[in-house]
Amino acid sequence: GQQLNQSPQSMFIQEGEDVSMNCTSSSIFNTWLWYKQDPGEGPVLLIALYKAGELTSNGRLTAQFGITRKDSFLNISASIPSDVGIYFCAGLAHMDSNYQLIWGAGTKLIIKP
């Protein structure tokens, strides 16, 4: 099945640094979603984007829906230890009365002490 291209695959950063990750696709999406998954838990929705060009913040997190509707990025400012985890992007495509959610492979965030 189709997957989004999510990068980077993993990041090793210092506490306090800003983080940036992105997803790209050859397909157009109606919605972009960003999730975070902690060990042993299911993904939890961080930010949902519904319009091309939309820029949305959730605390230290900021995400944007690309103008072309084929990409999105997530930024985390001033990272803290609890930011560690795996971040997933997901693109939602509506097809007739159906819809399909396509997932990126994830970005693993590790914060160096």
Next chain:
Amino acid sequence: EAQVTQNPRYLITVTGKKLTVTCSQNMNHEYMSWYRQDPGLGLRQIYYSMNVEVTDKGDVPEGYKVSRKEKRNFPLILESPSPNQTSLYFCASTHRTSGTDTQYFGPGTRLTVL
């Protein structure tokens, strides 16, 4: 509290022994789905259901069955599990309104097939 529950959370079984993983949501959502998560592959959709008695295959349906006899429950059935079905499984329930969709995930079921 709005939630998606899965049972069991952990399961070790042997090849060929039928098993069922239950999923239940209390949000009256019509759309539910099952995913498996494997290292480096992210989440892959197994099956989804648009409503009661309406199910369809996702990206990786082979070896799985589902049923949707009532809105709140969406069990995943492995008739004859094989080792390649060892994975972490997530059930998800989707809140759909005009122009927006939000997925809520269960806590996951870690399955090992020996």
